[in-house]
Amino acid sequence: MADLGLDLKVEREEFSEDIPEDRVINSSPAGGGRISPDGTVEVTISKGKERYIIPTLQGLKIEIAERLINDNKLVVGEVIEEFSSEFPKGFIMRSSPVAGERIKRDSQVTLYISKGIEQIGISSYQGKSGEQALNELTEAGFDVETKYVFSEDLPIGAVVSQLPRTGDIDKGSVITLTVSKGSEFVFIPNLFSLTQAMAVDTLKDLDLKVIIKKVGDKKIKVVTNISPKVGERVKRGSTVTITVG
Template identity: 25%
Template sequence: MGKVHRWGMAVAFVVIIASAYFGIRTVFVEDKSATVPGMVGMQLVDAVEALQKEGLLAKVDQVDSPERADTVISQNLPAGEKVSKGKVVIIRVSRGGSVLPIPDVRGLKFEEGVKRLSEAGFKVDKIIRVTDKLKPAGYIIAQNPAAPQQVAANCMVNLLVSTGGTGGGAFVSVPDLKGQGIDVVTQVLEQIGLTVGSTTETPSAEVPAGTVLRTNPRNGANVPEGSQINLVIARAPRPGEVSPETPPAYDQDPQRAAAVKTVVIKNTEPSDIPTKLPDIPAAGSQKESAKEEPKAEPAKAPQPEKPAPAVPQKTAKLRYQVPPLTKPLSLKIELTDDTGTKVIKDDMANGSEYISMNVPFTGQATITIYLGGDFVWQDRFN
């Protein structure tokens, strides 16, 4: 009996050790990770099957979408992510339903645009009114969703409507003022809603003294109405002073230039370079030598312009949320201040994306946002 008892104890001990081994292997050694498959665009049946192959579970949410019924339009976990087996993955599936072509109502009067949308089976949601000098008051500037495209029949449409060019936000093109006197320039700028800013002088023979040589911002630039235009005024160069636009003295001496052209080194072997230019025959006589031209005095370096007084920079706090989109659209943000117009962001944007930027500017500034190529938002900063 004692021997049988000892054998029983040994077997029980082996069973315990084996159970512990397999338990530890199951918990700590065996790889239970799974890879989330990419399911966007797949049909629901195929998506669930792909999850099951990875040992994952599916939770299905049906949503309104222009995609055909049972098409996966999004998933809560990105494709390729490593997760534990048995993890629940949420997939959003199109409920289907009818889709309609949305009409293009840009450029129409607000009432006419709303009527056309209603006749096509759509309703207007948000109405945003902005100043726009290029569009008369009451006309539609942009819409979201944009046309042409197929959208769900119950989709709400947002409209951007112009209030006209009053109330700020209008843009003015800087005219060409070169060669004009300060009195005329002041009058012209005031007539188009601009004012004269700082004035500096520089030596120049390109335009009459006392007239405008150039402007900052340059002519043709679009600036907000009420902006200041800085002027550079020409003055007569002082004796010995060369203006930045005047070519060097040796370029103005035709005889010296002709003499330089007569110096030709024919030998390919090293030789002494002539130190004296040959005489140029006088016109009508081959024997008489041309009189040597007096040496031009070296031109004095132009006096540097006095820099315009520094204008302190300000900061515009830009906060904008992209409306819901069915697909990413291009987003371009432009800043126009006293220094001109520049693009501060040009990228693709997703629906409901929140844009937060602190933008430095000089003087007065206007920030304009274009979504999908359409003007959708504008604000002015002082």
């Protein structure tokens, strides 16, 4: 403009979606117009596209987040509640668009708010299959620990007790199942005429210890005596003496 003997005056700056930053949007007079030799051309300069940064909202209460969003010339859009084990109830987990993204003025920001830890109701599995309880509780999102005890009332594999027992429990909590190993007692089986190997295997299957007494010089020895007697009720882990000959 100086080469033409004209003055240039920046009348104002404004945002533009089309004209790059620091470029002229329009002038007065417009291009091709007439002006006196020492006149002044007034121009409007582009500030570029109007964009505002999404603030960091994670971990804030919604009231504070709304204020920050409005201060950044944006508006709160949809508020979506989701369960979370990481964020307390009522706190923001994330936003969409995400923090740091630049978006147009008055654009909506979706907020995802924690509903806290999801709670799931459980019923009693006492007397039911331990395997069924394990599968259902694991599928529901619980961690399951299993302990085994002898029970005179419940068969092998049945649930003797559980902790917590019933009610609404935080998803991801640990539930302890106590499962029956069956009776602590067994009955001495009839082992007479069985070979030593067969008799020993039978007793070990019943969690019994074995002492073997050998008599005679037969090549193939069979059971000739048992102590305690056949049919007697003994604790698992007890010792049974068999005589083979």
